Amino acid sequence: MNDQLDELYRDIIMDHYRTPRGKVAVEAPDVHNEGKNPSCGDEVEVNLKLSDGVVEKVGVECIGCAISTASGSILAELVEGRPIEDVKKIAEIVKALLTTDVDLPEDRDYGDLEALKGVKQFPVRIKCALLAWVTMIEGIEAYERGEKTDAVTTE
Amino acid sequence: MNDQLDELYRDIIMDHYRTPRGKVAVEAPDVHNEGKNPSCGDEVEVNLKLSDGVVEKVGVECIGCAISTASGSILAELVEGRPIEDVKKIAEIVKALLTTDVDLPEDRDYGDLEALKGVKQFPVRIKCALLAWVTMIEGIEAYERGEKTDAVTTE
Amino acid sequence: MSSAAPQTIETPLDARRLRGDFPILAREVRGRPLVYLDNAATTQKPARVIDALQHYYTHSNSNVHRGIHTLADEATQAYEATRDHVARFIGGVKREEVVFTRGTTEALNLVANHWMLHELGPEDKILLTEMEHHANLVPWLTVAKSTGAQLIYLPIDETYRLDMDKLTGLLDETVKIVAVSHMSNVLGTINPVSDIAQRAHEVGAQVVVDAAQSAPHLPLDVDALGADLVAFSAHKMLGPTGVGVLWGREELLGRMEPCQFGGEMIEWVTYEKATWADLPHKFEAGTPNIAGVAAFDAALDYLEEIGMEAIHEHEVEMITCALDRLRDLGGIRIFGPDTFEQRGSALSFEVEGIHPHDLSTFLDTRGVAVRAGHHCAQPLHRKMGVPASTRASFYLYNTTDDVDSLCSALQEAKEYFRI
């Protein structure tokens, strides 16, 4: 059984969990959203500062398990410096990676994303891995519509 | 199977059904009550005219099946001319006859009551046989409390 | 314990063969083989559905949604898979639009008490038909009482169909809700719901459809029907008791207040306030009937394998045969359309001179199970001019042998009661 566990809790994941990236305050963020997983109590806050359509600064604050925290940390690492259109594509790729049989495309480097693959063996944990990403995307969409955001839930 | 049926639909019952007794108007009744069996639509109206604690006149109006109509008719026949205390006892005896294993007591003549015994083989029909009796008793009780009566239901 | 592999069954369906799938049909009643003709009240269950319940409890029983362990996951999957299945079964709607309830009654009450109560006022009207089941009548009586809204009724004509000519006179902008049964549980009439819905929408009314009798017997496409909200019960379509469905357009369900409060349906709670979860969970507070919902999946499988078209065709055959045979018997008054067109297989009648209760008791001694009473439609019965009627209702496992048994028992009854 430890095989599947080790796939889930890879060293990369545990490293992100213990020292999460992006734990920074973002002043006057353009994109701000909070997400919750009501059935287990996870919470995440995502803040993005944009400049000319590019993510200049990322802040991710997670209260949650290793998987949701690591996923938020990987997000922070991966998203900073990217054009917003690109960020949306990556989020789609994360969703596909976690909820379908497709692998990461080989077109470029996806940083530590690969490490989230092990979550699939534990279907109930998929929502943990998705929380930060869904929260960010809904924040971006609200920003694009010019709205303030409601809290998001993954369930 | 016709044995049990014949016990239920004895000639006496069918006779009461076809020519029910007590189908008379009672003017200014002392006891008046209406009963319904909501699940099947049976309705009965019982009216008693009392004089010195004795039932002087009985009116029973049934819209219902052979069993409820016959039972109402037997009631009309049996109750007329009896002291009200006696009537209450008879109603108790009818309840016991229909819902327990006891037979009619042999202390006196109970008219055609005996014919209702066959209903026990058909438990769902017991409420049909009880409708007129319950309606009468609740009417009497209300009268004794000096109240007007609500409609009664057997279910 | 496990049921046979699914078989593909040819149209027309072979009811004689299907009977073998329903264990209860092998039983005797008062010494006679059971002839079950009370399908409009509830249907019997194929072994597959009973096995699914057993499988759930012997393999995956757990509470749903809240757990991380394997059993909780399996239970959640089973529960949610049925939601997907229902969404497909009623024409391919969004899974979020499918809410599980205890049955049609709860679903219709949810609509009336938790939605319309807040949206109706004294100047508004609710249009029902004269043939509604109490479940699609009493909630509206209550709503009308508390909001001051007025109830109006589309009447039935002498052929026991809705008098559609009267619709124009009744429908105007003051009508906010049209609540109509797709098929009458007493008359068997299939109502022209898509016509009604189209005209209701023209005046801006919302259309609530009681599909308790149609979902089990007809192909159902809620979108094609033009319905806004639809209710039905699993137990009337081979599924377990205690499971029902409310389907509603996302926009409408979104506007409805939750009706119960507790676990599952909340998003966030403090000692001072709570916010609601998203659809469909906001309507599913507390532990649901998990086993029942999981087993309902097997009932839907079974219905789909046979095909809803084939089921309807089979019932048309049954009802045509039954109508003929009853006419031949004589002395029988039929409440409902006397031809098979736009008609389902609920068949209510009166044998002149025999009260329905007495008739039902007599038929029971012959093993024939029919219903006697007002079938939860008292006002309709008053309209029909009788306090009660007798109803035979057919389903996919009934055969013309059952019609024969019914008719010869009726003949015997007439002789027994010397009519």
Add this chain to the structure above:
Amino acid sequence: MSSAAPQTIETPLDARRLRGDFPILAREVRGRPLVYLDNAATTQKPARVIDALQHYYTHSNSNVHRGIHTLADEATQAYEATRDHVARFIGGVKREEVVFTRGTTEALNLVANHWMLHELGPEDKILLTEMEHHANLVPWLTVAKSTGAQLIYLPIDETYRLDMDKLTGLLDETVKIVAVSHMSNVLGTINPVSDIAQRAHEVGAQVVVDAAQSAPHLPLDVDALGADLVAFSAHKMLGPTGVGVLWGREELLGRMEPCQFGGEMIEWVTYEKATWADLPHKFEAGTPNIAGVAAFDAALDYLEEIGMEAIHEHEVEMITCALDRLRDLGGIRIFGPDTFEQRGSALSFEVEGIHPHDLSTFLDTRGVAVRAGHHCAQPLHRKMGVPASTRASFYLYNTTDDVDSLCSALQEAKEYFRI
């Protein structure tokens, strides 16, 4: 198919032998034998209950109350026999006072939404405790919001028990309702309900008891408890999902408005108005979960044969053992009384450095099913200072082997996550 003849089991109960009655306990999870410790969420079912469902569907399935035929009678008898049984089980109350619902949540909502909504005003108070499950909290939040009534909370102290000294300061004539759980599903605390009830009655308040966690685990005598209304769920006490009970004093139930409208619950209906049937039917609109209610009878039989005293004693043994062993492990914080007095077997804890989700996933790979999260008690968790906890909860079929499995898996988890 039929289960073994009932055996009389000696006190103390022999959990090892009882396990054989529960088919699911033989299954494996991720290659390990299942160690089921999620009993506060829902319990497993003995073969007898599963067989009862099967028996109902293969022998007596029919709709209740409305039918004259044999099957309808058998189904009604089965359904109503459980009502009698429940009435005996909770201390010998009137059968009319027992209402079947979907579960505790529906029962408590019925009380809050359909009774107190009409009897409370802005000058009134509702007293809850800080340890209520959302099902006994959110309905009251909603009632408070619509009536203007004020919610006040009896706090818990540092031993995770109700701070009874505070009761005097909170209780006065403005308190109309005291709603309290008999046993906490998070802390395991058994609350002194009869004390509370006595003092509540002195100021004229009504006492609503959430017995979801006590009915399965303790002898329950609603009258001795001094409760006015009591709610619990069959699925947490060996019974099927989708069945619950609301018991209430006749006088109170009589005053409550029906919550749903439809078949069964009406007395008389016209196109213009309806009158309600008598208790308990006025609260049971539509086709109920007949099979579930019928099978609940078998669960009650099973519990009675073992004896509720014996069950509680067994759990005291489990919890004492578990508390000892967890203390020995170290690095574990227990949320709840740390002795067995006035304590049930729900045991929530935190392993320092491991998030409950990760712990629960780890335990699952060892076959150990526990719950992780807020267990539908978010405000209590905020009070406890954690967003989530891990909960192990025991029942009559758990043994000290299960405690061993839990503890060695916890030890492994600590090593795995290098704590």
